[in-house]
Amino acid sequence: MTESNKPNLSVRLGEINLKNPIVMCSGTFANGLEYSNFYDISELGAITTKSYSLKCKDGNKPPRIWETACGVLNSIGLQNDGIESFINDHLPKIKDMNADIILSLFGESCEEFRELALAVKKIKTNILAVELNLSCPNVEKGGMIFCSMPEVVEKITISVKEILNIPVIVKLSPNTGDTIMIESAKRAKNGGAEAISLINTLVGTAVDIENIKPRLGNVLGGLSGPAIKPIALAKVYTLSNENILPMIGMGGICTWNDAVEFLLMGANAIGIGTANFVEYCVGLKIIKGVSDYLESKDIDDVNKIIGKLSNKQIIK
């Protein structure tokens, strides 16, 4: 144990250093402002911003939310103000809150990702990493389509890395089969990515049988929440066994117990998404829970449990 007798929580994902492995997922934490009403968000390992595109995006036709058994379907469609607005209006506010930032980017083409990277290059303040959202199921162009084409994953990663010397995380989808997921992760590595975020939402839908119409304006949406946790955990385990890149594991994490499951199965850090909508302080609670768990097991460093149940080569 460290001096303070608290276990070490800091983790490294390649070049990315996190003070603890608790990260907020893209799209579920906005830019943190709303949540700073509830706690000091600088205590989090990192917050991932909403995915920003080159131009502002209107998003999909409402309704955009439908709740299913222990899950949430959303079809937001990446509504955002555009990268310039992020840099000029939002970023200074996040910096005021001292939060560590992962900036999520979304483009409809390789070219657009390149332009996004050029915009990001202008940022003077420190950003932990950029996350390339190649897995959104709620947009027609780009998104999920990219990560079903491993060669495109590599191309996009390269074009961003050529411009930025910030670490790059590639966010993958659970909607492709495992073979493609593994291949995409390899290509992301070839392209120079530092880490993988896994998983984005699963494609799902629901119907209003009374009015005989889909529950979502967009018909299909992305499923998140506790319902998908077993699936997400299996994806993390499967990719962890391949030993390609460090991972931020996410999907249905609501409690510190869930977080520990992901760490044991090979996630180097964990992401909290939908749970933020219900328990506004869940991030803090999970940091404390993981720390207490380690203490109760007499483990002085969170890195000692990462990948313990997978065939991962543990990074010391």
Add this chain to the structure above:
Amino acid sequence: MTESNKPNLSVRLGEINLKNPIVMCSGTFANGLEYSNFYDISELGAITTKSYSLKCKDGNKPPRIWETACGVLNSIGLQNDGIESFINDHLPKIKDMNADIILSLFGESCEEFRELALAVKKIKTNILAVELNLSCPNVEKGGMIFCSMPEVVEKITISVKEILNIPVIVKLSPNTGDTIMIESAKRAKNGGAEAISLINTLVGTAVDIENIKPRLGNVLGGLSGPAIKPIALAKVYTLSNENILPMIGMGGICTWNDAVEFLLMGANAIGIGTANFVEYCVGLKIIKGVSDYLESKDIDDVNKIIGKLSNKQIIK
């Protein structure tokens, strides 16, 4: 409305005629014996048997069940007595109960499916269809691997069709991407299949963090139950839009409302799995619920709602 003023519930999936679209899923209803304690199972559209293999199978190491949020992970591993035992011991009993039977088959190779078909050929009594389980995530050989290889789906279907002149249903997995799912369905059709069953379980896992070990003896299992309903419904909708083959839609159906959602999204019949473990009479309840729903909407034939929300060419 018919004379009795009750809506018509009978449906056709190619050559397969069902008196109503409510089918029990393979592996969740055994051979019906246990459930005949609760109601007359001959009222069901059909019961699908446990998947039978050529030789008896021991199944996977326990524990085999873990409950997740609104879902169930299982890793049974197709424990069964073998096809001969089915034909000699179980089939006569099912026939005594007057149930309409879909016989589920599982083989580890094309050759094994052929041998299974030869065994089935000897059956004298009437069987509605055989269902080829090409999508079990709980076995090392065969299973899910098959339906990630569309050409193998075709080969297996052909080899069974060459021997049997019973209609063939091919059961597909949600664990491959949609492209492969669609391709597999096309190949199943080429091979002579009459219908598709969709979906088998999703690969998932869970961890006992207290004892730092997986919850399932087999580590990975298959996720079923309400948690997966939105995913299953999206798969059915997606495949329905392709207009390849009629479908039995399944995954998380627990109530008649769920069943109607699947019918509207393009399932020609629906399968009930995990719900049988909790509400032993759920099959009957859903038949009645669907019928009452149609009546309340003044619809005289269930076929009129099938595929209403998909781009399906409705089969009259």
Add this chain to the structure above:
Amino acid sequence: MKLLKEEILNNEKYGENLYKMEIFSPYICRNAGAGQFISVKCSREKIFDPMLRRPFSIYDIEKEFNVFSILYLVKGRGTYLLSLLKKGDTVDFIGPLGNPIAFNMNSNDYLLIGGGIGIAPLYLITKVLTSEKKNVLFIAGFKNSNFAGIEKDLLKTKAYYKIFTEDGSYGNSGLATDFIKENINKYNKYQFYCCGPVDMLKALQEIFLGKKISATAIVEQRMACGIGACMGCAIGIKNEDGEIIYKRVCKDGPSFNIMEVIFD
């Protein structure tokens, strides 16, 4: 806006599937305004179904007792679980959410139109306006007599009111919107506040179209976070240039100029 766990003082049946829940909460009573809402966790601890919180308008605030209330209809599993709660149980909610209504106090005459459970936010508006000695006419439209219970609350205020039921089983027979349509010229100087089902709000848009009427609609949309973070509760709003932009009901609303809202 605060996350609170407070005691239920009463969970009274007002009609079939209709309940009024009274909650002790000095914080809400001090900080909430008319038109705001709370978002309630309906499932038990450790249980994630249903997971999302459920939004309910603040129906009434009784500052002197530190008690506020919500009026709710049992629709699905969330409200069903709420209806099982008893006096003395604790309820986990966040509030106040959304914007309080910015009343135009220059006006003297107000017309409130509520349809079904849409009357919920209008009651507190009535109380605020009547306490400011404004002339308030409250028009409520229901399917049947199930909402009769709210009359006892309306009687406590100085508002004029008229209740319509479609089946004529209570109050006046007919549609509230028909009454408005017929009498719109009488009331075109009034400030309107409207809340109810989409069909009613659309009908009102049509009635108001082309007239110089100042009308606010309090709208609903399915929500995830309730605090402006997820973009889930988007509703189409026509801006000055006629462009449609998506605003958040939870953070930008729930009240909007009725003529600017796109109901699909």
Add this chain to the structure above:
Amino acid sequence: MKLLKEEILNNEKYGENLYKMEIFSPYICRNAGAGQFISVKCSREKIFDPMLRRPFSIYDIEKEFNVFSILYLVKGRGTYLLSLLKKGDTVDFIGPLGNPIAFNMNSNDYLLIGGGIGIAPLYLITKVLTSEKKNVLFIAGFKNSNFAGIEKDLLKTKAYYKIFTEDGSYGNSGLATDFIKENINKYNKYQFYCCGPVDMLKALQEIFLGKKISATAIVEQRMACGIGACMGCAIGIKNEDGEIIYKRVCKDGPSFNIMEVIFD
């Protein structure tokens, strides 16, 4: 075996996280035998979390009152929800499940060994045997004094009993299995019935190994259907040829010859 919805007469706290639930049910009282269990739906109607039923041994049957009971520990969300139920509430369960114990009534002496909540099925066994005038010695092992409440039930029977606690806070100090180990030769003509945590049952296997002891273990396994349909509750059983085959705890068990069970 029947699906039942019956009234709860009592849901009494027996210790920390330990409850005894008494249920009115003529059907169970008439049809259930020692060693059988019921499977309970713990979630509310319409709510699917938790979805699966939870198995509990029949702890006691009081035929004259048509009342039976279960003794349960709160472990996760299912048992937590059960503990919230009150007298007068209804409980949805199926039973009796599994096989009643086929007692070898030729014997006169019986030794029951229970560890923790594993004592649950042993109490009814005790009652059946003592009512047949058999000599019953009940050895119970617990971590601490939390289970002290069961002594009042044991006192109602004619059984001899010895309670061990690991921390010595109640009864004798030490492990029940140590007592058995030391005294095994005294009891090797007894019929044994054992139920408890896997570690205890493994220790007993070791103690019994090579001795001609007739011992039955009542085992647990996670279940899905509870009625023999899903193959979920498999447990490895060594058959005569030394082969391991999987049997269903719900339909083939829950009692097995302890020496044949594979505990992993």
